Amino acid sequence: MKLPRAFRSPKPLAIASLLALSGCGQILDPAGPIGAGERTILLDSLAIMLCIIVPVIVLTLGFAWWYREGNARATYRPDFVYSGRIELVVWAIPLLTIMFLGGIAWIGSHDLDPPKPIEAKAATMDVQVVSLDWKWLFIYPGQGVASVNHLVVPAGVPVRFHITSASVMNAFFVPRLGSMIYAMNGMETKLNLMADRPGRFLGLSSHFSGDGFPGMRFDVDAVPQARFGRWVRQAKGAGPVLDRAGYDALARQSSDEPQRTYAAVQPGLFDAIVAQRIPPAAGPTTGQGGPGVSPRPQGSI
Known part of the structure; x- marks a missing residue:
């Protein structure tokens, strides 16, 4: 039985390893x-x-030195x-x-x-988040x-993320x-985060989900309130409407998708994805990506 090419070639695994290491440094x-609180727990632990x-x-080094063969002052007690x-x-x-570690974990988990x-x-x-093969869709219900x-959020403003997957299980991580x-x-799933200052941060998938996983990254721009308002106005003035037909096209497997915006979103789209009124995407099947993702001969596994 042949392994899928993603495991035969070192490139995807190497990229995934580098992403994991880069995330560890940024923690x-x-x-x-939230990130500051988690760093405190990590350092305290x-x-x-x-x-x-x-x-x-x-003590191990001290015992080895003290009870060495040549030390006559060491007490020999074979019957101890x-x-x-x-x-x-x-x-x-x-x-x-x-007890200390348990206390830290108990307090931190709450x-x-x-x-x-x-x-x-x-x-x-x-912000509503949909994990797709292999890209991230961010819907702003309050802004339409x-x-x-590309995730743009105002700095200093708490953001409540509503997260789901339109395909296989994935993991959202900034x-x-x-x-x-x-x-x-x-x-x-729900997640509350806040950027306390403007900046650009790395966002990524931290759960392997198929051939396009290494490219499943996104930029997080925390910007001042005024700049966020300008970004929303620019998005409303350009780009297509994300309706059911547009979503079906977006849900097709693709990797390294360019950043883009939608001027409007069909109401209730996220709820329909969660409730599966919109059928789930096919997802990776037997290691076979779409023709534009990872072509390979049949029977390769």
Whole structure:
């Protein structure tokens, strides 16, 4: 049995690995409150675990040196079996570590719960996200526009994402804003994020979903409120309407889709995708992408 070409060729896997590593680096440079909270949990957990790891390494080296063959001062006790004091230390420290880590995880899981609204002076804005093969569709229900592979949000404004997949399971992730969350067909997940300052950030899919996965990236532009308003007006003045026919064309498999906007969106389109009143896309089947994605001979797997 032959493996799919995506696994025989190192290029897609290499690109995916680089994307994962780039995301790890950006996690430590957050640009929003959720990302900052997650970095704090990560660093606090690291510090707590180092409280065990570092002493263990030092004691291991110390015991090896002290009980070396040439050290006559080391006490040789071949009949030693049990010490209550040693047992207390050996078990108490790991238990305290587990309690600290558990406390951090408990508090963080509630404070940073993805559906939990972010407290801010500005009102929350809604964005509907659809994962497609292999691109991202962003619908702005309050503004009546949509975009492909380009997410524009106002800085300092909480954004409530409504996320689904029109095909296979995927994962929505903006490393510098925080909280990766899955996109699943027939389901809607919610995620609240906010960029606390203007900037351009990397957005990506963090779940392998077929041949076009390496190119499933998008730009996130956090801009001032006035600039966001200008972007919405520009989108309304140019581009097609995203109706059912336009969505069916967009849902066809393609990779490295250029960024573009839609001047209007058919009402209820996102809800129809979630409720599967619009049939799900075919998705990758037996490693066979569309003719313009990854042509390969039949029977290759």
